Amino acid sequence: MSAEQALAESEARFRALVTASADVVYRVSADFHELRQLEGRMFVEASTVPNRDWFEHYVYPGDRERVRGAIHEAIGRKVAFDTEHRVFRADGTVGWVHARSVPMLDAEGGILEWIGMASDITQRKRAEHEFQDQRRMYEAILTNTPDLAYVWNLEHRFIYANEGLLRMWGRTWEEAIGRNCLELGYEPWHAAMHDREIDQIVATRQPVRGEVPFDGAFGRRVYDYLLVPVFGTSGEVEAVAGTTRDVTERKQLEGSLIDADRRKDEFLATLAHELRNPLAPIRNAVHLLKAGNPTGDSVRMAREIIDRQVNHMVRLVDDLMDVSRITVGQVNLRNERVSLRRVIDDALEAAAPAIEAGNHRLVVDVPGASLQLEGDATRLSQVFQNLLDNAAKYTPPGGTITLRAEQRGEQIVVSVRDSGIGIAADAQPRVFELFTRVHPNDRIKTSGLGIGLSLAKKLVELHMGDIEVRSEGFGLGSEFIVTLPAMTAAQAPAPGAEPMVTRIRPDTSRRVLVVDDNRDAAESLGMLLELEQCKVSVAYDGLRALELLETFKPEVALLDIGMPGMDGYELARRIRATQRGRDVLLVALTGWGQADDKKRAAEAGFDEHLTKPVDPELLSRVLHRRGSVAA
Ligand code: ADP
DSSP states (O other), rough: OOHHHHHHHHHHHHHHHHHHHHHHHEEEEESSOOOEESSSSSSSSSSOSSSSSSSHHHHHHHHHHHHHHHHHHHHTOOOOOEEEEEOOTTOEEEEEEEEEEEEEOOTTOOEEEEEEEEEEEEHHHHHHHHHHHHHHHHHHHHHHOSSEEEEEEETTTTEEHHHHHHHHHHHHHHHHTTTOOOGGOOOHHHHHHHHHHHHHHHOOOOEEEEEEEEEETTTEEEEEEEEEEEEEESSSSEEEEEEEOOOOHHHHHHHHHHHHHHHHHHHHHHHHHHHHHTTHHHHHHHHHHHSSSHHHHHHHHHHHHHHHHHHHHHHHHHHHHHHHHHHHOOOOOOOOEEEEEHHHHHHHHHHHHHHTTTTTTTEEEOOOTTTTEEEEEHHHHHHHHHHHHHHHHTSOOOOOEEEEEEETTTEEEEEEEEEESSOOOOGGTTTTTTTTSSSSTTTTTOOSSSSSHHHHHHHHHHOOHHHHHHHHTTSSSSEEEEEEOOOOOOTTTOOTOOOOOOOOOOOOOOOEEESSSSSSHHHHHHHHHTTTOOOEESSSHHHHHHHHHHHTOSSSSEEOOSSSSHHHHHHHHOOOOOOOGGGGGEEEESSSHHHHHHHHHHHOOOOOOESSSSOOOEEEEHHHHHHHHHO
């Protein structure tokens, strides 16, 4: 073999070797401008690459500057260099290459030319980019989630902790990564618990869930955590990953729900008890009346019992309805200028039976009519009646109840103090909560639904006021202090401007039609009206009522609203549509006295709207008011 042949063969072997490991081999001039040779498995079409402008033809514009920089540096230092950059491929698409160029030096060390090779790394780059995209995505999630996320290696050291966890620890990544729980300040029992859990997950390959309190940068909070195995490619547990959620608020909410549920159950039990209590005496009184020949005394006694007990029940139900209305914001105050004296007198009158029953001494110290405020007199009296009733109820017989009022600056301050059983300090914050009874039944035998004070508080707040409780403790009496905004002298009305009370002139022999599908209710109301000297006719449905309108010719019609078939509204409209019905005084009787119901009643043509059970005195006033106007 000639030397020339041997050289050619060696060159061919060399080229084969290079092209086997690269896609392209090339030779370029020392200054890199001229492409002298280009060969190999082509992802560029060699014939299309020009010799001089090869760089622009081949290298992707966005990468040219960087690659030129590398070339210049390599030329200056006469060393081999690598670049990864984008190129235009033969099919016009953009791909990635890894190019390595080696300088060939002459005897003086000058660069003769560069020899290089390039491989297509588009696939690898694509995978890398996908990986980086995914990583960015996961990072976005892990950084922004409110949960804490972390990974332990099998030495129980943290190899990852997300932003949230670092914040909770109050540490930087550098301070935390590579440490275990104990080194990060976990209490020993807590660290030991996680150590056990990690070992368990490695052994069982199953997740572990738990709940734990922890004192971190945000104070002591309760955390719910889930630890899961991270499997390696061959299926063995390689690490343990965890996510932890702050459940403090949820726990508190759960606690208060459980508490509310318990109170509701207690309330229902108490309610049943409270409603049943008055029924026994009523039933006894009815028996008394049914007895062969009731004497005048026993009739009077029975009447008083029924009256008292019914009043008690009505109050219970009224309170209940008031609370629910206030809770849903349906109570409208009828505000007017009122004198505190009047409000308190009304309350004292209403609470008198309870105070007398307890044989209590009552001390009242309220300035004259000069103390004025703006408010709903009935509602304000209700507040003080509640406080007085409680004082009477929670004071053993023969105690002292003191009611004092005074003006302090722009406030009116009313205190109701008793010498009774008092309220323990820890129970005081709860007394204004709905359905709260702070004295267990077995210690104090009293009635009550735990509504009164909650109602009083809400009513006082509706008047822009405040109520608080004071007691030195159990057995040491209680004091409730109500503060309300006073009216200044300028706002107060001139003397003598109090509205005149119209004298009611009793009217006899009114013709009254009573309509109610509840026969007992209709009949008993009819009897009551007869006692008032009215002429009464009773109907149990709307159609009969319309007949009676023509035959009986009532002046007044009392209509129940909720009736099957034709309801009270419809009946009122029909009555109003007749010739005779135009001037009849129409009174609606409903279980609901809400503003909406009153509006509906007025729209249907009613003149008056009364809530059941009707207070006979109020009814009598309504009947006679029209009477005196008409007379
Ligand atoms: P109740 O219908 O049970 O009286 P309240 O809301 O009026 O409901 O009162 C709530 C609880 O506060 C009562 O059950 C009682 O334990 C306590 N309480 C209220 N007033 C007094 C008082 N004057 N003295 C002692 N305890 C009181």
